[in-house]
Every structure is written in structure tokens, then in C-alpha cells.
Amino acid sequence: MKKAVEKWQTGDIKAFEALFLEFKGMVFKNAVLITGNKAEAEDVLQEVFIKVWRSRNDFNPQKGKFVTWLYRITLNQCISNYRKKRLDSLPLDENLLSFADSVTNNPLEEALINKMEYEKLVKELSKMANKHKHVLVLRYFNDLSYHEIAEILEIPLGTVKSRIYTASKFLRKQMQTRGRRNEM
């Protein structure tokens, strides 16, 4: 990947394609989780990689990893799209919710997640403040360490810990409340 990054910085489109193929899944998944909308996530994916291409001369490998930089661009682009399109007023993507059906058809996952759980999660996540949403997405959907999260969000390690505590407690409570309401 280091070579691909070096080549991309010289304007090599093939190297850039390799980087795109490597990271498009990660960017798209995070965009889906943060925006709660697949069409929006497609837009974020395009914008993120256009920015990556344009900023090839600005990225300094001495200052940090490419992937850290890419996470940062992705989160910022999600915020930017949110502001631009007032995402809070948009309904959740029906296609996204129907994905849960496909998950339940997978026997391996069936025991762990069901349609209702998934729907609840995405809905509650989309309601959360960005700062809480970001730490949860980075930690539990990207499996990043607290240190890496601190680096991406450019905040102290202690802040990462407290945000994860607050965010996870809030999300769990919201989901429990919804769960009880649904059971009634």
C-alpha cells in the first residue's frame, strides 16, 4: 500500500484505483452508518475520493498514515453532506432497512442479529450527535483502537474514553427503551 500511496501522489491513476478498491468498502460502510442513507453514502464515497485525488500533493506521509487521513476526510465529508442536505429531515433509506432481511437469511448471523435490532440501531445512531456517533462507528464498526480514534478525531485519549462511555450508554438505553416499547 505504501507504494500505491507514493505513486498516487505523483498522479498515477492506476495507483489511485488500487487505493480506491482497497478502501471504498470502508468509506462506504462508514458513510452508510453515519448518514443512514445509501444514496447519500454513494455521494459521500465519490466526494471523499475526489478530495483524495485533488489533495494528493497536500498529504504528508511523515505526519500520519494514509488510512488515518482517509477516515478524517470521510467523517468530515459526512458532516459536510449532513449540513448541505439537512439530512436530519431525510427519512431512513428503505433499501438500507431491507438489508436486514438479507442478513437474517444468513444462518451464521441469524442468531446474532435480527431485522428489528438492525433497524433500531441505525435509527438511533442517526439521531445521535456527530461527536458520539463518530467514536462508536470508529470503535465498533471499524475496530479501531482508542489511540487511533484520538488521532483521527484529533482529541485526547481521555476524551475518547468518556465519549465512548456516554455514547454506548445512551445508545443501549435508547435501544432497550424501543425494545420494551415494541414488546408492549
Add this chain to the structure above:
Amino acid sequence: MKCNDVKKLIPAFIDGEVDDKERAEITEHLSACQSCSNEMTLASEFILKLHNTSIAITNENNPPSNSWSALQQRIIREENKKSKQGIADTIRKLIDSIFPTKNIRLTLRATTIIGLSLLLSLGLLFTVPTFLQQDYKALAADISLNAPAVQNIINEKEITTVSKYAIGKADDRGHMFVVLVGDDDYILISEVNIETEEVVRLYEIELDDHTKQAIIDIAATDSGIQNFIEQGAHPVKFGIHWGYGLIDATSADGTLYKEGKLYFMGNVRFELEDRFYSCYVNLTEGYVDNAFTPSVIPDNNIFTPLAYVMHLLGIAIIISFLLQNTVLIKISGIISIIFAILGMLCGLFAIQWTTMNLLGTFSIPVFGSIIGAIGIKKNRGHINKVLSILGIALGIIVFILDIIFFGIGIIVLEPPF
């Protein structure tokens, strides 16, 4: 460690993000606290659920298959656009890097334009005419001085000081005139063919009694002089000069061409008590020519004070640019046009070649250009745009006219050798 402290660290504990000391303290607390232990169980289940959801999302949520081709097309479009704007961008970036902030950019640009225009004007003034003429002039002067006929005259007349002036440009035949000796009493001029490098003809005149009488006779044909002589005036001071012009001629096969023509001129001053009357005559053609020499300017020429006023206006305009006031720029735009027209008139009516005039010659086009540049930059309304373009156009026209009517003429009449 208290319950609240433990609960806050539970997610970090599950994620393996606590240090050894914290881990030991939390483990100890959990073994003794049912409430925290329950919280740990719920949090662990929830976090496991999140992880599992993550796996499902990663497996199922793939971006559209055409996402790369869409991105690639967009990049190609951008790159094509960028390459078209490349030169303009480079220039803009260069200017921006030279002029770091917007506030000082305009002032610095104006100052740069002034500097560059002055350099250009100076360069053109002193290089173009010299470049066109100097080689031929030096060549013509050498040919005439080395000619045996010229040497014989110099020896016969025992002339010790020889000065050499090439007059005008080579005519269509390739002939030039070179003044070899030109003092108060004797003038020797040779006509040189610069192609064959030969002296074609020699012209000489001496201020002897015969010449003096010829001057008086021609001057007397003027009714004013004649009247003055009849009143008892007598000649007190004589002088001889040379004159040069290009005339239309026709060759044997009927082709029209320009031919250099040399004239000998004389002047005489008649005196009667405290009154004087000067007269300039053309000795070669035999007529009175009072306005022969181009360096003489009547004191009452209205264009002389006008030129000085214009120069002062020019200085005022420079100051207004530095003040960067929009109203002043507008006023300056109008003044510039008036200034340029007046400058053109002064150029046509032969103002004396002085330092002030030299300043005026290139100050006019410089002001016109600057006003034009700033006016276009400001881009405020059609009137300003028109004024700006007129400023530039007039500036250029005046500059060319100044060069034609002054630059070449003056340098030719007073060559540097």
C-alpha cells in the same frame, strides 16, 4: 474505585483499553459489586451485538459496482479542465505569490506597471532609433573622412579639428550626407553612397564676402527686410548652416523614390539704432526661410506652458493611484484621456526637447495603461471599461506618435558621435 468511576471505564475495560492498574481495580470491584457486575454483563452483550452488526454491515453493504468508473470519468473531466486553465492559473499563482495580500496587491501591481512601462519606454526611445540608424551613420562618417578628396581639402585648408555628423537616414538610393567640418565660417559636407562605400559629391561653403553678399541679396527680396534697409539698417552679423530634407524624385524608368536633398542656409541680422531684424535664407534655392531651424521655438507658443501643466497633472495622477481611491481613479481616467490628446497635440506642434518633455513623452502612455489596467480590474460598469480601454489605446497611440515626431528626429539631429 467507586461505582461511578468503574461504570465509566466499563466500555474501555471490555475493549481492552485500560491499563494494568485500572484493570486490577475494576476486576476487584466487580467481584464485590452486583450492580456493576450486572452493568458489565449488559455492556458486554451490547458491544458484542455492535460488533456483529458491524460484520454484517461490512459483508452486505458494498458500494455500487460502477463507482470507480463514475469517479474515473469525473477525474478525467477535472484534469482536462485543469490543463486548459493551467497557464492562467500559473500566472495567477505567480502574481499572488509576488503580491501576498489582496490589500497591497493592487498598489504593487500599479507600481510594477509604472516601472515596467518606464523601462519599456526608455528602452524603445534609446534603442529603436539608434538600432535603425547607428550602423549606417558610423559607416557613412568613416567613408567620407577616409576619402582622398576630403583629405586633400582638409590638408589644403590646414583644418586641424574635424567633426563628423551624419544627417538623417539613408535615402532610397542608399545615399547619406555627412557634415565633416561645420564651424562658423566653413562647412564641408560629403554625400556618401553607403552601398558602394564611395563619396559621390562634396558640398562646401565659406562665409566670405561673396557668400555674405548672396545672403543680403536674398534677404532683400523680403519686403520687411527691404523696408528696414531703406530706413538705413545695415547687416551686422552673418551665419551659415546646413539643412536637409527628403524629396520625391523619379528615376529614368519612371519609378518614384525618396531622394536626400542638402541645402545651405545663411542668416543675417540687420540693425538700425536699437532695433534688430534677423533673417534666415536658403542659399541653395535662393529664398527667404524664417522658420528653418527646428530647435527654435517662439516664446509665445501656447503649447509650452500646456506641456508643463500636463506634467503636473501626471504627478497628481500617480499620487491618486497610490491612494487607491475609486473616485480619484474615475477622475484620473477622464484626465488621462484629455492628457493623452493634449500630449498628442504637443507632439505634433514641436515642443522643445527638454527633461520635462522627455518625462511627458513616456508618462502619457504609462498613465493611460495604468488607468486602463486598474479600470478593467475594478470592473465597475461599462463607462469605466470604455474609459479604461480608451486610456490604453490613446496611451499607445501617443507613445508611437511621440517616438515618430520626437524620438527619431531629435536623435538623428544630435547623433552621439
